[in-house]
Amino acid sequence: MDARFPYLVFACVILLLTALGVVLAKKPVYSAVSLLANSLTLAVIYLMLSAEFVAISQLIIYSGAIVVLFLFVVLLLPQGGSESGHNRGRAVAAVIGAGTMFTALTYALLRGAVGPSSAAAPIVAAKASTVLDIGRSLFGPLLIPFELTTLPMLIAIIGAVTLWRRQEKVSRE
Amino acid sequence: MIEPFKVATAAGTSAETLVLLTSAILFSIGTLGLLLRRNPMAILMSVELLLNSANLVLVLAAHKHGYVDAQSAALIVLVLGAAEAVIGLALALALFRNRASTDIDEPNEVQG
Numbered sequence: 472m473d474a475r476f477p478y479l480v481f482a483c484v485i486l487l488l489t490a491l492g493v494v495l496a497k498k499p500v501y502s503a504v505s506l507l508a509n510s511l512t513l514a515v516i517y518l519m520l521s522a523e524f525v526a527i528s529q530l531i532i533y534s535g536a537i538v539v540l541f542l543f544v545v546l547l548l549p550q551g552g553s554e555s556g557h558n559r560g561r562a563v564a565a566v567i568g569a570g571t572m573f574t575a576l577t578y579a580l581l582r583g584a585v586g587p588s589s590a591a592a593p594i595v596a597a598k599a600s601t602v603l604d605i606g607r608s609l610f611g612p613l614l615i616p617f618e619l620t621t622l623p624m625l626i627a628i629i630g631a632v633t634l635w636r637r638q639e640k641v642s643r644e
Numbered sequence: 645m646i647e648p649f650k651v652a653t654a655a656g657t658s659a660e661t662l663v664l665l666t667s668a669i670l671f672s673i674g675t676l677g678l679l680l681r682r683n684p685m686a687i688l689m690s691v692e693l694l695l696n697s698a699n700l701v702l703v704l705a706a707h708k709h710g711y712v713d714a715q716s717a718a719l720i721v722l723v724l725g726a727a728e729a730v731i732g733l734a735l736a737l738a739l740f741r742n743r744a745s746t747d748i749d750e751p752n753e754v755q756g
Contacts (some may be wrong), residue, residue, distance in 0.1 A: 476658070476659055479659055479662060479663070480662065483662055483666040485662070486666060486670065487666060487669055487670065487673065490669075490670050490673045490674070490693055491673060491695060493673075493677065493686075493689050493690070494673055494674075494676055494677035494680065494681070494686070494690060499683060499685040499686060502685065502686055502689050502696065503685075503689070504650070506689050506692060506693075509693070509696070510696070513696055513699075513700065516663070516700065517703050520703050520704060520706075520707040521707055522703045522706060522707065522715050524715065524719075524720070525699075525703055525715050525718050525719060525722075528719055528722055529699075529722065532652050532709070532723070532725075532726055533692075533696075533725075536726060537692065537725070537729045538722050540729060540730070540733060541685065541688070541689065541729070541733070544685065544733045544737055545685060545734065547658060547737060547741065548736070548737070548740055548741070549740065549741075549743060550683065561679070561680065561682075562680060564679060565675075565676050565679035565680035566656065568676070568679045568742070569672045569673070569675045569676035569679065570672070570673045572671065572672045573668060573669065573671075573672035576668040576671055577665065579666070580664045580665075580668055580678040580701070580755075581661065581664060581665075603755065604712040605712055605715055605716055606718070606729070607712075608650070608712045608713045608715075608716040609716045609719070612713060612754055613713060613716050613717070613720070616717075616720055617720060620720055620723045620724060620727075621722045623724055623727045623728075624723065624726075624727050626727075626732040627727040627728075627731040628730070630732060630734060631730050631733075631734035634734045634737075635736060635737075635738070
C-alpha cells in the first residue's frame, strides 16, 4: 500500500467539500472562495498523479486568473449577485438530475476503467512526464487542436470587448 | 521530483478507483449546481467544476497509461475553460449590470 494513499483520500474529501461549497453557498463571494480552494486542492491531486506541469498551469490559470475574474464580476454585480429563496420543485429536479448523472457516470467509469475490459489495455509503467514531453505532444500529434484553441480565445476577447462597448453606449444615452 | 504513485499495484487500483469516484461525484455536484442555481455567477462556477472533473479523469488516464497526450488535452481544456469564463462573465455583466436582481430566468428581451 502506498504510504501517501491517506493523503490522496484527504485531498479528494477536501475537493468534494469545497465543490459543495461552490454549489450551496448563498453569496457568490463564498462560492468564488470555495472555487479557489477547490482548484488549489485539484492542483495538489494533479501533483500526486505526477502531472507537475498541469498542476502549475491549474494554479496560474484557475487560481490566479479565473477566480480573480469571478471575484471582480461579483463586486460589479448588483447586491453582490446574491439570489432570492429557492424553489422547491427546482431543488427536487436538480437532485434527481444530479443523482442520475452520478449513477450513470459511476457505472460507466468503473466498468470501463477498472472492469474486465481494461485488462487488455497496455499498462505502461507510470513515469513522471516533464515539460519537454508535454511540449513534444502539444507541438506534435496535438498541434492542430492546440493551435485551434487560439480561435475561441480570440472570439472571447473580441466578444467581451464588444459586449462592454455596447453596454457603455446604452448607459451613456 | 516527486516520486509517482505506483498504479500497477493493488493500492494503485484503489487509488485509481478513488480518483474516478471523486471525479464522478465532482461532475454530479457541478450538475447539481447547474440545475439548482439561478445566479449566472454560480452557474458559470458549476461549469468550471464540470471542466475540472473532466480534467481530473484525463490526468488520471495520463498517469495510469504513461500517455502524455492526455495531459496536453487537459491543458487545452484548461485554456478553453478560461475563454468560456471570459465570455460568460462578460455576458452576465452586460445582462445584469443595470438590473435590481441577478436571476437567470428574468431577462426576457432576448426572445426571438
